[in-house]
Amino acid sequence: MWVCALWEARAPALLRRRRLLPARGLRPPAAASFSASAEGSRVRALVYGHHGHPTKVVELKNLELAAVGGSDVHVKMLAAPINPSDINMIQGNYGLLPPLPAVGGNEGVGQVVAVGSNVTGVKPGDWVIPATAGLGTWRTEAVFSEEALISVPSNIPLQSAATLGVNPCTAYRMLKDFEQLQPGDSVIQNASNSGVGQAVIQIAAALGLRTINVVRDRPDLQKLTDRLKKLGAEQVVTEEELRTHEMKNVFKDMPQPRLALNGVGGKSSTELLRHLAPGGTMVTYGGMAKQPVIASVSQLIFKDLKLRGFWLSQWKKDHSPGPAAAAPLSDFLHPPTDQFKELILTLCDLIHRGQLTAPACSEVPLQDYQCALEASMQPFLSAKQILNM
Known part of the structure; x- marks a missing residue:
């Protein structure tokens, strides 16, 4: 482990600046954990001071752990994945x-070490995951x-807890919120090998729905299919x-999907x-191809298809009562709602059953973060990279 001299020279000013960086008078709840403390203990963190290529701008730094205030929770991180959103x-x-400088990572699981008086x-001993990005x-x-x-049961697998708060939540909400599907109905999706896809x-x-899963061709296709x-x-x-006429044979044994x-x-x-049933909905939650969604006029007119988008951060904001929902940085500020807590409990119940x-994972020690970042950006990724603390 090494510490950049330039960072050490600039750290006090930068950290003070971040503590005072308001969003209309409000402060991100995580800001305290990034603040200097003369008597705090040293922690290791992956920090980036400006935007750019992850392997070039992310560095392993020593930070000071802030003192625990009345409404604060001291958490020892156990594991944290690298997601496309990260x-x-x-x-x-x-x-x-x-705000920069920032510690990377939007997801993970930690164990409570100590709590404030309020x-x-x-x-102490509970497992917790982030409620906000x-x-x-x-x-x-x-x-x-x-x-x-948000607290989660400590008797679920570590990898499941670490990867619970983003991809499964996105998957569940998309299956539930856009079409009233019944057991036996079908859903078609691409990126089926992604964390959301799995x-x-x-x-x-578990809901009794049938899935048609599209993947890119690859050398180990049969292994992936299995x-x-x-x-x-x-x-x-x-x-x-998917582009061939033979796809019609798939729908001889199942109904055309109303949700893509x-x-x-x-x-x-x-x-x-093209394969959606008339009146069906396509929900876009990512754009790995970095190309626009193109819908033909005939599909929109004669099949009355609907194009929607989904972003979990927006869903949480929309379900957050009060004025914080209108603030630009409310994703950092609003507490977990009953709806999000209920969603987490529902997913934990599925895990228990x-x-x-968890998606296929590769655990990587924190000090090997460069390899993990590089692997997470490779095509045909077969395993999610999880930083083991």
Whole structure:
């Protein structure tokens, strides 16, 4: 481990600046955990001071752990994944950007070490996950506001807890909020090997829904197909097969889907629309191809298809009562709502039943973060990178 001399020279001013960086008078709940404390203990954290390529701008730093205030929770981080949203945030092209310098990571699981005198919702020993984005989970320890955390059962697998707060929540809400699907109905999705895609397969199966899962062709296609079918996928097809006339045979044994989930964009999303039932909905939650969604006029007119978007941060904001929902940085500020807590409990129940498992993961020690960042940006990623603290 090493400490950049320039960072050490500038740290006091930068940290003071961040503490005073308001959003209309409000402060991100995680700010205290990034503040200097003369008597605090040292923690290791992955910090970026400006936006750019993750392997070039992210550095392993020593930070001071803030003192625990009355409404604060001291958390020892256990594990934190690297998500596409984390990469986009570091690059500076995400819809939500924390003040700089920032600790990376929007997701993860930690264990409570100590709590302030006013904390009632968690106690030492509990497992907690972030309730809001931008907390900065890529660090060994942190002091967070109680309202920035949600407790989860400590008897679920560590990898499931670490990857619970983003992808499974996105999958569940998209399956529930856009079409009134019944057992036996079908759903078609691309990016089926992604964290969201794997969660969609499992949650859909638990709800009695049938899935058609589109993946990119690759050397280990059969291995991937077998793995997705083991999760509950009914059909696995390649992007090329999706464009063929033989796809009609798939719908001889199942109804045409009324819901399509798009995490790719470009030609892939156009093909999803082509297979939607009249009146169906395509929900876009990602754009890995970095190409626009193109819908033909005939599909919109003669099939009356609907194009929608989904972003979990916006969903949480929309379900947050009070004026904080209108603030530009409310994603950092609003406490977890009853709806989000209920969603987490629902997903934990699926985990306990064995109906929802973590995506394929590779655990990487925190000091090997460069390798983990590089691997997370490779094509045909077969495993989610999880930083082990």
